[in-house]
Amino acid sequence: MVRYLVPVACIVLGIALLAFAGWRFVNITVSSTTTIERPISDILNMADKGQIKSVTISGNDVTATNAKNQEYHAVKEDGQSVTEILRKDGVQVNIDSGQRGQWAQGVLDVLLIVLIVGGMYFFIRRSGVGGQALPFSRSKAKRFNESRPSILFKDVAGVEEAKTELQEIVEFLKHPERFTAMGARTPKGVLLVGSPGTGKTLISRAVAGEAGVAFYSVSGSEFVEMFVGVGAARVRDLFKEAKEHAPCIVFIDEIDAVGRQRNNSGMGGNDEREQTLNQLLVEMDGFDKHTNVVVIAATNRPDVLDPALLRPGRFDRRVMLDKPDIRGREAILHVHAEDKPLADDVNLMDLARQTAGFSGADLSNLLNEAALLAARNGQKIICQPQLDEAILRVMAGPERKSRLITEAEKAIIAYHEVGHAIVMRCMPGADPVQKVSAISRGMALGITVQAPAEDRYLMRRSELLAKMAGAMGGRAAEEIIFGDITTGASQDIEYVTNIARRMVCEFGMTALGNIALKMDPDGSSSISAETAAKIDAEVSVLIDQAYVKALSILREKQEKLIAISEHLIKVETIDGAELDAILFAA
Known part of the structure; x- marks a missing residue:
């Protein structure tokens, strides 16, 4: 009150x-x-x-x-x-x-002035701290309670190397005297680099929880306002408060919002973001060796950061958080499945095999979607069908059965998806097909799901060609069966074009040789018009070859294409085992 x-x-x-x-x-x-x-x-x-x-x-x-x-x-x-x-x-x-x-009138006028000035002073006092700062110059960082940490290292899975690297930060925050006695310099900053959803914020909070220190969380975009000088004032206020509550951790998410390279960003000398970056550099460089404040920043764009941020003495080390491998995915699934009732026949290792390329956030969302589906069906436990449906929801979105699709269009969608599946299954080096569906999901009218048998970090040229041929299988099936083509292959064409261009410009897998032909960071290019024409020609050749290969496979398997497609029209969804049973039946 x-x-x-x-x-x-x-x-x-x-x-x-x-x-x-x-x-x-x-x-x-x-x-x-x-x-x-x-x-x-x-x-x-x-x-x-x-x-x-x-x-x-x-x-x-x-x-x-x-x-x-x-x-x-x-x-x-x-x-x-x-x-x-x-x-x-x-x-x-x-x-x-x-x-x-005159005396009475003077008293009234003076009283009016005193009331106005006093009211303004009162408002300013209430809007700042001790009358020193206005609210828009205050830091917007949120402080989490260090006495009751909600996240620890045991709650973070799939990033064991990163946890090992950050364990040293925990030891320093707990026992800084061990390091200073050896003459070691205080680690000032750690840069977490990884794709969205790989757990950068989560592991930062786990560091604070393990060390039992205060944790300040702020986004890089919250420093920048339309008023020049506000961002710098917020940086000063943040670090002032952090030093008062040291030892502590300051976590800056999406630091690329304020830390972009000054020479490539088009910023002027009076730009608000540049002033904010300069103040951040000054604050990080102003720590003395007795200030137990560690700055942890996260980004998925390390290439755009200013070199002054990355030098030793500011962000001393860089920790990579990749998407988890199969063992990491299994560990993450175990963490998120602790509070969920799973059926006895659910195997999390099998689920990890089906989710190659999923991030930690994707896996968490997968189990949550499965729990929602089970609750919606009135079930007491989560069964495998709910998990299979949840995988498709995460990959392509929920089913859109309410979308009115004519029988003719449904047939085209079925043949299109089966064309993908048959070419993928018949191309050596292609990933196994897990599921084929003619049901609309998200923006897609149908979906064909592939999943590699194991995690891979290198791609052979033959594997890339197999991916391109599989992607063109839908367009090839339309041409063979209906003698016409539709707009349904637009995303497939974009996908194969991207692969072909990277094969030419980045991977050196074509007649142009082992040369990198990439765009400059500022969007310009030093590629000559003659070389650009050669690149376009090579890309076109690769795509044409993939399409011809898809046509060849589907003409050879045309009877199977018709049989599987007609079956898919009836049942709407088939899995990889059912596909193989029909495709390779005598």
């Missing part, structure tokens, strides 16, 4: 100030409009005729009132004596020195 008293008092004070100012304005306006200006001679003539009841003389100002209480104002000349004349005419004359009225 007390917290509402101050806002209410502010509102009441504001209303009082406005009412007082309005009363003064009305008082002055009314008094000036109800008094009639007349020359002094008219006042004397009216008094001589008995039309004036009383007169008040203040200096040279003469205010006369008639029987109807109408006031007249006149100004007499210096030294002119009208008092005796008016009294002879029977008019009551009052002499006013003016000091009393």
